[in-house]
Amino acid sequence: MKNYKELIILVAEDDDGHAELIKAGLLESGVCNSIIRFKNGVETWDFLNGTAEKEIRDPEKAYLLLLDINMPIMDGVELLQKVKTDNDLKEIPVIMLTTTDDPREVDACYKYGCNMYITKPVQFDKFAEVLNRMGLFIQIVRVIN
Amino acid sequence: MENEGMKILYIDDEKSALFNFEQLFQDDFEVYTAPSAAQGMEILATTEIQIVISDQRMPKKTGIELLSEVALLYPDTIRILLTAYSEAEVIIDAINQGQVYQYITKPFETKNLKNILDKAAQNWRLKRENQLLVTQLQKKNEKLIQANEELLTSSKETEEGKNQIKYILQTAMDGYWMTDMDGKFIEVNDAYCKMSGYAETELLNMHISDVEVIENKDETEYHIKKIIEFGSDRFESKHKRKDGSVYDVEISTVYQTEYINAFVVFIRDITEEKKAEKALLKSEEDYRNLIEFSPVPMAIIHDWKTMYFNPAAIQLFGAITESEILGKHINEFIHPDYRELAVENSKLLAEKGFVQMQEQKYLKLNGSVLDVETQAKSIRYNDLPATLVVINDISKRKLAEMELADSKERLQKALEVSNQSRTTLLSVLEDQLRAKETLRESEEKLSTLFNSMTEMVVIHELVFDNNGDAIDYRILDCNKTFTSITGIEKESAVGRLATEVYGIETAPYLQEYANVALNGTSLEFNTYYLPLDKYFLISVVSSEKNKFSTISTDITSNEQIHEIIKEKNKELENYIYVASHDLRSPLVNIQGFSKRLQKQTAELTNLMAEMNANAELAAEYKRLTTDDIPKSLSFILNNVSKMDTLINGLLQVSRTGRVVMSSTILEMNKLFKSILTIFDYQLKEMEANVVLHELDSCYGDTNQLNQLFSNIIGNALKYSDKNRKLTLDISSHTKYNKVIYSIKDNGIGINNRHLQKIWDVFYRVDASAPEAGEGLGLSLAKRIVDKHKGKIWAESVEGEGSTFFVELHKNKFEE
Known part of the structure; x- marks a missing residue:
């Protein structure tokens, strides 16, 4: 398994509860990868860009970004654009995980290069299921360096 | 007296x-x-x-x-x-x-x-x-003189009488004899001597028979006896002159017995007369021959009876011999319808001697009708007053005439028919006239309507270039509304090109109009016409090729309302969107953590069953009860309160929309001072520098405007830059009937990408920031401004500060 890097899940979610639920949900579906949570787009960007004061992205490691759209200061779409136009970052898979189901928003995200778009269902069972499936998906993602 | x-x-x-x-x-x-x-x-x-x-x-x-x-x-x-x-x-x-x-x-x-x-x-x-x-x-004298004179004259008369007669006889132009009863001359006059060539003395020895040629002696004697018997006679005879020549004489003789029994005889030489008579007879014969052989039928009538027919006439009347038709009353030959005319003609003949050509109808012997043309003239025939009738058989002509009349009749009929059709035509024309009249009336009505219409009606004609492409159009007519909307007088529009009238390079909507005028398909469209800053609903119709009429309704106010409704709808949509979105997140949490709590409780129950197992388990239990469960619960509580806030915010927004305004002219300096009083403590603490300029008054609801400006000033305090003292500059300026208030701060400013969103309900640039509110202030401000039919906008430079502008009506307006 030397060929495979450790995959770190990045959760960009301004809502603490949501972030908590996502973490718990992923854990329950068997995703054991380490999770780093960000409260907004700027924080996330700083981490990815290496401008953050504390922890920054390790180029030796692989990342997956779970991105909420509605976030203060810098929203998910803006961050998506930045990531997907950056040569170092554009390989990072981005899964939009958001309450917004506006088709225009969805289209925009795919246009900017998101890999998957998942709507947060209000019904927790469904939400849990989504997270479960997503977790299974994450387990099979292999990022080749 | x-x-x-x-x-x-x-x-x-x-x-x-x-x-x-x-x-x-x-x-x-x-x-x-x-x-x-x-x-x-x-x-x-x-x-x-x-x-x-x-x-x-x-x-x-x-x-x-x-x-x-x-x-x-x-x-x-x-x-x-x-x-x-x-x-x-x-x-x-x-x-x-x-x-x-x-x-x-x-x-x-x-x-x-x-x-x-x-x-x-x-x-x-x-x-x-x-x-x-x-x-x-005097009168008596006169009578005496008269009687005297009469006496004198009468005595003279008797003496002179005989001499006078003798003289008269001697000097008479005619010959005169007196013979005795035997016919022996007793007296002769000079005239007879001359006439006969004998001398008086010779004659006085002669006898009547010596000069008489026709009668012999016995005859003369007989004649004498006759004259004696009747007293007188007048006759013609021939006498012999002394030289032996014979001449015609007319003799008149009287047997008289007064002095002696004698015959007084006057002899007149009528040789010339006789000659003339002979000549006349000859010419009469000539004429008779002429008549006889003339192909023209002629008849001679005397005393209403037929006296003579020439062969042509005999033939005409269908007789074989003259005797068949001679001596008959002319009515036998005249058609009953024309008998009265014959009477009239006889009068005319007596009067004038002739009757001019006239048409009448005769009857043939067999009774069939003859169409004739006649002329009549009085003549003497056989020494009798008679009438010569010249007849022209016009039966054939009549026939032709009848045919002509027939064709004439046909023509007449044709004419009648054409008259009828003319009448029909006339009535059609009348109808047309009436229709025209009706049309004129309706035209009048139309014209009245045309001018009183609130729609702008303009009639145009396309103008083409050399390639046949429509390049412009000419205004042919327009109504009053055209003038009232465009401000262009009819006189300066009619007959001119659209480009001239509107002073632009391309005639408005040329392509659309040309399409209508060329294809006749009507068009209706809504448009915003920039030069007039108006919205129009334009109906374009074409009554004839290359011409078109536009009926434009000014829907600017409609359009504005539409625009407002659209905006409101959008806003509402946005509200709903935002609400559903933002309410969703807490709900996800409430639900999620409730479920988690259930799970955790279940776990706890399981753990409880394995209680007393070991210390490890006890520690786990402790963790659940002291850490996890309270955590979950606190999230639920948090979100419930969040939800409460959001719903309250929504209520507030909707309340603002429903509140009834009580507008007056407002002293704005006073209003701002009262607002600043509320923020007084904070301002002092921040050592803020507030400049309140002299403000123009405006028209509005004092409470709502208070809230509006409070929210703006509140934001200015909230988002002030911590590194510098707050400066607030409050001013106003009036533009037409609007007052624009500006509140300028030197705060943190707003990034351009947020500038449009700040009016959205619940929107906050940074919701996690400690000063962040519920995201209602500015959206409420916007709603208040909308209710005042005003405008609100902001200009900002991030890191330098923001200026909020509020435009309100200076005077009373329709709410």
Whole structure:
């Protein structure tokens, strides 16, 4: 398994509860990868860009970004654009995980290069299921360096 | 009464004198008075006046002048002059001339005057009687003279008679004899001597038979006896002259017995007459031959009976011989319809001697009808007054005429038909006229409608370039609304090109209009016309090729409302969107953590069952109960309160929309001061520098505007830059009927990408920031401004500060 890097899940979610639920949900579906949570787009960007004061992205490691759209200061779409136009970052898979189901928003995200778009269902069972499936998906993602 | 019937006329210009005179003499005379000469003359003209008395001195005419005239016109009157003057010479002359009988001086004495008048009357009577006597005498004398003259002439007559007759006989132009009973000449005149060539002496020894050629002696004797028997005879004969030549004579003889029994014979040489008669006979024969052989039928009528028919006529009437039709009444040959005409014609013939060509109908022997044209002329035939009728058979012509009439009739019928169709045409025309009238009326109505329409109606005609492409259009007509909307007078629009009228390079909507005008397909569209800053609903129709009419309705206000509704809808949509979105997140949490709590409780229950197992388990239990469960619960509580806040915010927003405004003109400085008072503590703490300029007043609801500006100022305090002291600058300026208030701060500013979103409900640039509110302030501000039909916008430079602008109405407006 030397060929495979450790995959770190990045959760960009301004809502603490949501972030908590996502973490718990992923854990329950068997995703054991380490999770780093960000409260907004700027924080996330700083981490990815290496401008953050504390922890920054390790180029030796692989990342997956779970991105909420509605976030203060810098929203998910803006961050998506930045990531997907950056040569170092554009390989990072981005899964939009958001309450917004506006088709225009969805289209925009795919246009900017998101890999998957998942709507947060209000019904927790469904939400849990989504997270479960997503977790299974994450387990099979292999990022080749 | 002696003077009875005597009429006196008194003429005097003094009326009193007239009155006096009348009083004095009216018992004795019939008195007439006149105040002037003229009136006197009038009386004289109508009344037989015997005595005329006139005053000498009168204004227009003197008495003498008047009486002279009277003398001339009425010489029998007795004329008396009355004068106060002694104009002796004049008067004497007048008397001498016999114009005046006497003169009397004024004032006259009644008695004297009476005497004079009596005498005058007497005189007049005498004169009259004398005159009558003279007249009678004259008449008797005349009769005597006449009788005398008659006597004289009658005695002369008897003496001269015989001589006269003898002389007459001798000098007569005709020959004269007297023969005895045997026929021996007793007397002959010179005329007969000349006529016969014998001398008187020779003849006096001769006998009638010596000169008579036709009769022999016995015959003459017989003739003589006949003459004796009848007393007279007149006949023609031939006499022989001395030289032996024979000549025609006309003889008239009377047997008379007064002096002796003798025949008085007058002989007239009628040789010339006879010659003429012969010639006439000859020409008559010629004519007769002419008539006889003429192909023109001719007949001669005498006394309504047929006397002669020429062969052509015989043939015409269908007879074989003349005898079949001769001697018959002409009515047998005249159609009953024309018999009256024949009577009239006979009158005409008697009067004028001829009847001009006329058409009539004759009857043939067999009774069939002949159409003829006749001419008639009075002639003498066989020495009888007769009528020659020249007949022209026009049956064939009549036939032709009938055919002609027939075709004429047909023509007439055709004409009638054409007349009928003309009538039809006329009625059609009338209908058309009526229709025209109706059309005119409706046109009038239309024109009234046209001008009173609130829509702008314009009639255009396309204008093409050389390639046949529509490049412009010309305005043909427009209504009043056109002027009121565009401000362009009709006079300066009609007949001109759209580009000229509107002063632009391309005629508005040319392509759309051209399409309608060329294809006839109507078009209706909504448009915003920038030069007029108006929205129009334009209907375009084409009544004929290349022409089109536009009916434009100004829907600017409609459109504005639409725009507002659209915006409101969008806003509402946004509200709903935002609400559903933002309410969703907490709900996800509530649900999620509730489920987790359930799971955790279940776990706890399981752990509880394995209680007392070991210390490890106890620690786990502790963790669940002291850590996990309270954590979950706190999240739930948090989110419940969040949800509460959001729902409250929504309520507030909707409340703002529903609140009833009570607007007045507001003193804005006062309003801002009261707001600043509320923030006074904070401002002082921040050592803020607030500049409140003199503000213009505006029209609005004081509470709502208070909230609006409070929210803006509150934000300014909230998002002030911690590194510098806050500066607030509050000012206003008036633009037309609007007042624009600006609140400028030197705060942290807003990034451009947030600038449009700040008006959204619940929107916060950084919700996690400690100062962040519920995201309602500015969206409420916007709603308030909307309710005031105003505008709100912001300009900001991140890191430098923001300026919020609020535009409100200066004066009262329709809410």
